[in-house]
Amino acid sequence: MHTKRIIVGITGASGAPYALRLITRLAHANCEVHLLASALGRRLMADECGIKKLDAEALTGGRASQLTIHNENDLGGPVASGSFRHDGMIIVPCSGNTLSKVAYGLTDNQLQRAAMVTLKERRRLILAHRETPLSLVEIEAMRAATLAGAIVMPLSPGFYLNPTTMDDLVDFMVARMMDLLGVEHEIQPTWDEHLAAERAARRGEQA
């Protein structure tokens, strides 16, 4: 089976637990994961996940060999090149700053450059944005990024699967991310399965 190669970018928006869970799940799905994190992204990993230094073992839950951590300041790094073939890039969480840079083609670090290259090579780019409310500046940047081929994915978990823990909410979004990246998972029931389970439970009550 083809091993998927996925680039994950972490920027300085709230939502580092999404990134941590996604990386762990991708590694356990045997994906080859390449990580780029901005300075503020690293800070939020420390603030929100207690990970003070990005470490492959901790990020992958014991699958360190699946993860390569790149230097975001190296604009000549491998991930910044169009010849670096991959199956998709996701920036999670994606700050308004990085959203705007990507939308208008600015490449101040290797993360932004990798996103720009992903667009120019017509590969899948997902921007898991977190900010609320939105100004027209961000709405226009989302429009520009979408027209350029990116998928803007607001980090807004649904409640229809009746989450009871923060892990459930994180997994709700991570499942949608893995769907968009084309990586198989068994995180949560689909809506169809959820409805079928509800119907079965109702039948049980009536019996």
Ligand SMILES: Cc1cc2nc3c(=O)[nH]c(=O)nc-3n(C[C@H](O)[C@H](O)[C@H](O)COP(=O)(O)O)c2cc1C
């Ligand atoms: C604690 C903290 C939380 C932040 N949360 C957000 C956020 O949720 N969304 C956002 O767009 N920016 C947020 N910011 C601001 C960004 O970190 C800031 O715009 C920064 O320049 C982003 O840089 P980067 O895109 O290179 O990571 C936050 C900053 C801090 C310090």
